[in-house]
Amino acid sequence: MRFGQMAAVLLALVPAAAWAQPGPADTQLKAIYDAEWAWRQKELAQVSDGLRSKADDHFPAVAPADWARRRAYWTDVLARIARIPVADLSPEERLNAAVLTESLRAEVANIAFRTYEAPLNSDSYFWGEVKPYSPLETADDYRRYIGRLKDVPRWFDQNIANMRAGLKRGFTPPRVSLAGRDTAIAAFATPGADNPLAEPFRAMPAAIPASEQAALRAAGLAAVDAAAAPAYARLLAFYRDTYLPGTRTTISAAALPDGKAFYESQVREYTTLGLTPAAIHKIGLSEVARIDADMKATIATTGFKGSFADFLAFLRSDPRFYARTPDELLGFSAYVAKRMDGRLKDVFITLPRYRFAIQPVPDAIAPVYTSGRGGLNACLMNTYDLKSRPLYNIVALTLHECVPGHSHQAAMALEAPDRPAFRREAYFSGYGEGWGLYSEWLGTKLGMYRTPYEEFGRETFEMWRAARLVIDTGIHAMGWSRQQAIDYLAGHTALAKLDVEVEVDRYISWPGQALAYKLGEMKMRALRTKAEAELGDRFDQRRFHEALLGLGSVPLPAMEAEMLRWIAAEKAR
Template identity: 50%
Template sequence: MRNLLTIHTALIPVLLACAAIAPRPAQAEAATDPAPTSPEARFRAISSSEWTWRLEQDGHAPGDTPETPQKFLPDVSPAAQAARLTRWQEVRRQIAAISPDSLPAGSRVDYAVYTGQIDALIADQTCRAYEMPANSDTAFWTGIEGDTDFHPKNEAEYRSYLTRLSQVGRYFHDQTDNMRAGLAHGLTPPRVTLQGRDASIAAYLGKPPAETAFYAPFLDMPATIPAATQAALRKEALATIRETVIPAYQTLLTFFRNEYFPHTRTTLSAETLPDGKACYQAAIREYTTTDLTPDQIHKTGLEEIAKIRAEMQQTMKASGFTGDMPAFLAWLRKAPQFYAKTPDELLKDAAWIAKQVDGRIGRYIGHLPRQRFGIVPVPANIAPFYTAARGGAGVYLVNTWDLPARPLYALRALTLHESAPGHAFQLPLAAENKDQPDFRRYSYLSAYGEGWALYCERLGDEMGLYETPYDRFGMLSYQAWRAARLVVDTGIHHMGWTRDQAIRYLLDNTALSRHEVETEVDRYISWPGQALSYYLGEMAIRQARAKAEAALGPAFNIRAFHDVVLQTGSVPLPELTTRVDQFIHDGGKGPYPDEE
């Protein structure tokens, strides 16, 4: 499940639900577009108009940015889905008529990014992804109450929030209609990946309206709102939650348990779905920004696992352990010194690691983001099915559920990836780069974003952040985990692997806990292609860096290189390689004046 802006998909379950007004007819919108003559002006007019429309599809008012709280919940009806496909196909036809060679050099990158976005949106609509609006850890019914730091700032934002709550019944009705259509077409997530996920719906039920998560923003309202207005807003909120929201969740729970879950498919492979081979290849193209085949990716994964395994073996010996690798993995999974005793201990360790990064990062990155981030636990209603952590602009979510599944030896790599200098740096830097069009500032390409975050785990080795052999082994285990995804994702969706095969492969090649392995495998089963982006993206960045180091020699500046990668923003991997080639051609000069 992804929203239309292709923002950081990892945070969708805890972000405010994406929202939209009913889409305007594509033809009517196109008729009002200006008709500039130069290729550059035509491209800007087309992309700007579509981006504004796309924001409205996600629930924003004209003039809003994706950072502005949404005003509406989406129209996800079949008519709206058809209108979106029509609009994006027309946009694709219009931009195809513009030759990239006719654009200035900088605009060619914008063109490549934008074309990839439109192609991915068309593929999602054509493959009817909207008929599967829930997977093993992401669902449309979570996050409507806002993210972990959601708090309206004024009366207008409270009224927008109330509007969204009032639309929950209509929104859930449309989503379940789409799910029924998916059942009829054979388009559902595999049943095994939805086992127990009804608990994330039931978690919203069984409480009085005033004790639900939906009412939390009304418990402490800003003093700038008059007392009488506060009272009226609270009264409306309680009535809306009682009369609309809770009944919608109850109806959804009944539908999920009685009608949907029992009839979901028992197969795993994406290629067994209608148009499955084409849709899986489209997913590979979207998430890796390459045209690699499943067989090529599978082979790469096997080769990289072998390389990482050798490093793991050396690090195990450095720890003083005298047994073999299976014994070492078994010991790591149960040795009590590697596990926090309380949620607060895990959160505080994560915070300490993040502050250690703060003390060293200036030697590795020249231009740092202005936005800070907080560290908070994953919400309880999704924590049992959620990954170990996720991060982004302003937040580092740490899963404190089932502490024996959260090894401390992996926490340093996890923190580097999800917070500083990974997602909590890359995403704000993109948004703060006002030299780029909004469709680049606020959009996310997984190969680039996840590739950067995984690269940051390796960078921690250079930064001296892995203080013990166990910390370093945790990093290598995470590298193996991402390389293993190349094998497992293609194994499941292309080669017919079973769930048990995938679980065993990860248990044999990483130090992940069994709970995390099972959660991750279910994610790969229900989200084809996404898992491929991490390691392929990291490989591209590491290869580009090696090329720059070899070409520039003593002139290579690590801060300038990282600034180039981050300033370029979320781009297809071939475009990132081209930008690093320009960096080499410029003699290692970065985009900012203070890199030295």
């Protein structure tokens, strides 16, 4: 697309009101969020991969007094935003207010529940935030990284103190969900050039002069040996000798201090909806029944004779469905991504220039990591235990994690029209994970699933997300056991046994997060169905997707309100 054409398209997508001069309410809101962002940059060190302008040379302070200060400040910010009449805001500032309000509401709620006393779960942990997984490109990048290595002891000590406080009051992840996570600490606890933290110094950019490379490498290895590795070793001893033996043996969030209210707060944070656990459980059961019928219909097209359980056993045991080497799996995923690249013109108007890599999940975390994870710089595919990674699932996984899912979505956000800095930082799971699951479904419209087995793989992924609605609420609000959850997921999907156990442990230790995917996707598909019905032959999925992704990450109610306005505007256009 030529620049002039792109400009015309973008202009057509922006309401005329957006070009008007800001009114008093807009000015008032902008002053609030600009001040909050400046405060946040000083208060919380930013070290996210791929956003180098935010990278800092230290980690944030995480003592209880630091969290109390943040809670007081954010509570005041929320009160000031609430005093601005929404009707007086322009469309873009209305969205800014919705995003900041919901983001800070969740932050304040988490501090009130002292979630910082459990800075880990089966899937994510603070000690995994030290090593950068995107390349360091400049000498300043390396200096900031060295500063963070030197700060690891202080940061770990504060987190350990918080974990001790959590142990004392019974606020911990369930013990069963943390088994084996110490391996992700042990890999970093030994000094020397083989420590994974030293990896960025092994091959440094040629743009950095050789003499400076040598100095940075020496300083980096010294920081690993003197500061970071010993801190990991102390954390490892604490984790193995004190923390893990002291964690709770219950699995439900309801068993935590003020557990019922805590779980309801987590449901609100991850879904941004006002649904109760009971309502979500009911939605899940309905979706499981619907997808179960789809899966059985797909099985019939293969000619397989036998029960549903027999078909799952066949899929899990037939070698034709499994890669023989890590490169074969990575190559299959790359081919899916490239096939999707050829269809992007049919899905979007604007395409990002930023490219992502497809890489294996690092060995140090692969045994307890999910099947894949997409981000701005790389889309990770797990090549550990290849017999647990069926290729018929890789099509849906690649669409979700890589393109047009998370990696593509992140690039679109990076290159989006200029917005307040906090909007680029905001992430809502219902929107982000909803888009990932919507991307899997979108593949059915583009011929991405070439065989009944690949279509079954997509359906098993959709079933996986629907079953999460049942399992998450079952565990945390209805007294389900871990084995009950494992049996339910294994009995309804073609996921491998390892994946089933990893996933259930993730739901156990991360209450509410698993609900975001299906609820977000259902909201997006419902909006698309409404747009198709109201626009008829004038419906253009490229314009629909442009409007949807053009919002950036927003709460689901805000997404729905804005897309309904878009449908109305399209009807009048």
